[in-house]
Amino acid sequence: MTIQDELGQTRRAVQNLEKALAGLRNQLGAHLDVLRLIDDVARCSADLQRLEQQVGTPSRHELVVIPDDDYDHSLWATGAADHEGLGAPGRRAP
DSSP, X not given: OOHHHHHHHHHHHHHHHHHHHHHHHHHHOSOHHHXXXXXXXXHHHHHHHHHHHHHOSOOOOOXXXXXXXXXXXXXXXXXXXXXXXXXXXXOOOO
């Protein structure tokens, strides 16, 4: 089971618990223990939402297309490319 499946299953469980507690509140009224349970489940829901945001959607590697065309020669026209990796012009390696 993937993390997305697990998160979805957990989200459904929390939603079912919220519905069940709403039914209890309708039956028992504003009973202290029911209100505490509703508050606890609200915190669980908020924590789960933060976890879902942290995990995010499954990562898909973005396909980068590298064309077969020649490089743009203007990229190399400044002369700086001649010194790439060699340091400052006129400077010699030890």
